[in-house]
Amino acid sequence: MKQTKLAAGISLRRTVAEGNAAQLAAVKEIIQQVRASGDQALHEYTAKWDGVELDSLRVNQTEIDEAVARFDPQLLEDLKEAAANIRSYHESQKQEGYKNEKADGSYVAQRVTAIGSAGLYVPGGTAAYPSSVLMNVIPAQVAGVRRIVITSPPGKDGALSDGVLAAAHILGVVEVYKVGGAQAIAALAYGTETIQAVDKITGPGNVFVALAKREVYGDVAIDMIAGPSEIAVIADDTAFADEVAADLLSQAEHDPMASAILLTTSEQLADAVSKEIDRQLETLPRQSIAAQAIQEHGMIYIGEMMGELIRAANELAPEHLEIIAADAEAAAEKIENAGAIFIGRYSSEPVGDYFAGTNHVLPTNSTARFSSALSVYDFIKRTSVVYYSEQAWHNNEAKIARLARLEGLEGHARAVESRSWEKGN
Template sequence: MIDMRIQKVTDDISIQRSVDNGTEEQRKIVLEILESVRREGDRALLAYTETFDGIKLDRMRVSEEEIHEAIQSFDPKLLKVLEEAAKNIRRFHEKQRRETWITQDENGTILGQKFTPLDSVGVYVPGGTAAYPSSVLMNVLPAKVAGVKRIVMVSPPDQNGKLPAGVLAAAHIAGVEEIWKVGGAQAIAALAYGTESIQPVDKIVGPGNIYVALAKREVFGKVDIDMIAGPSEIAVLADDTALPHEVAADLLSQAEHDPRATSVLVTTSRTLAEETAREVQKQLEQLPRKEIAKQSIDEYGVIYLAPTMEKAIEVVNQIAPEHLEIVARNALELVPMIRHAGAIFVGRFSSEPVGDYFAGPNHVLPTNGTARFSSPLNVDEFIKKSSIIYYSETSFRQNAEKIAAFARLEGLEAHARAIESRLKKPVRPE
């Protein structure tokens, strides 16, 4: 029997989260895999694929024929759903585009910022018990909008040596032209270091298991990464206008992801709290993934009962959830009070899966409270910013002594002399 705990809000609430930094043994395994791939390249990739995925591949790269076969076998109605979702995602991210800007002062100084897309990005798509076409769309399309020319997708093959049709269909819709049947820490190594077949990339994005997460952490610095994603989280902020069966369904939508997922209701209504707890128990029994959801609710599910909406919002900001739903009177008016949340779903009909799959905003979100300082995956993740500085002779001479003095303040005499050397003769010799 599982029952969500109902806990009154105090001034010092304790948020229980699942944080998995891996064991020393897991880190050791990852380091061995990374080094093996760095030394042995394709041979290591093929060996690890046989060991971990149970398939001996003749070739790792997905062929055009395989993509065509996957699309032909895919449900046409679902293909249209993927295409419409991709259109929504692209449209949302196109609004994030930034343009290079330049300003010029009266004294001739020109300053600006140049935006340049990354040359290449690797996208990791999880395999295993479930296929995630949504991960393909959410990770690839912002990079495409940013202008990244080379996007490489990696994903572990099934025991038939194939990738799921939905994943390949999504990749085709998103415009991915380079797809490899390789997963795990070995795929991260290939993307970071390169092999005979796979050229290295500049950045790696996408979720994975603990070995993928640890591998991303280890290669950071050699390449950039998006984040180290933790288990999924949802918080529902609700008053007495919310419907218990809907709130329970939304809490379970995250609980079924992972036994370590966190599902929280923060409410001002005791009635809603009690009825939602009963609904969670009732609905759990009807879920195909009920064992996973039960463990999640038992260990990380909680209902906080707050005396006022202001106090409830304080709790939400303390949690800094990955997903936040606001189901309350005048829900839009509460949004400005939310300081920390990865994505904010406003109103009864903005259930979290709307954002997971279809609305357009990215579902790659900060977890484990990192919404305090992090943002969802976005176009900026796939561009670099270069400063542009042009000083005219007039501006230089006006500021040279100040700059030299600043350099000497820090004890850097050569910096000061680099400035003063230009005062001894014209900046542009005749």
């Protein structure tokens, strides 16, 4: 694993390719075809790219029941406990509206309501992610979203993974479709004969899914444009090299474009972690993926003091940031930019991915500088409410009209002035 000294002028942010012209053109064509041909286009694209002819796009209840019956009972209980942890955490994010009343009888208020429907995209391909189902569905349910839809690409057998269907079963989601790729995003955004359009689309995917989400944004809401996974670890000489290496590889195995960075004050730890990375790669099942990620997007930065590491981490603004150091909590207090912070030796990043309860849908590509993890807040709307009494209008009509004319908007002024005190009585 490459090493370098932290120094002024080194930029830790990386630019991740967001698709080329050919990929974007393909996505636009897919969206157009789905809008024009609906289910027919979905069936054709599923046959072309997933290699399966489907009788029905929708997963029926029998398929869900059979998947749950096949699923390992212990894993089912693990998923249920994880779901309970995630729900408990997100329940704390519920928001209530408020109302500010004045002596003249007027009031201004904020009303909080859930969006009507949400579509969750669950990736397929090299891995299936039941945890993505939990992380996306539960915040929507806590928010009060009435209709929640899951789409995911089918396997060669025409089925979704048992784990994804088991997670859907645990959460009571019954509207599940065997559709993947950009065509699934188009279907969720614009609807087909079988799939009714939704108000918001969430969930990660490959470059085609990301480009499709970007294209449909505005006609439908999206959570974010997710890039490859990222992890940064701040560590001092109290950390164990094998544990740090394992944590770095936990994200490197996601994607050849994944980023894994160690920020340390210890040259000895840096050398030991580099050797551990090589050793652990030898037996890692997803070795080729992780090795490419480490080779192309892995780095060890060595600084003189903890303050340097903290400044570097804030510049990097990583998706996941672990702090394994003598005073990890004090260091964590100084972190301003990170999707999620994991404090101490036992808070390994997968704890957050699966079980702690925090959401693992996190900002990437340094967007943690201005954005946040997926949450209940992503599935609610805040609506302003205004009630002006006749007395409030009488007291403020002239002021409002003057402000409108200041901006050259005579129609605004006249709208206020059209209501006269005499007419009201």
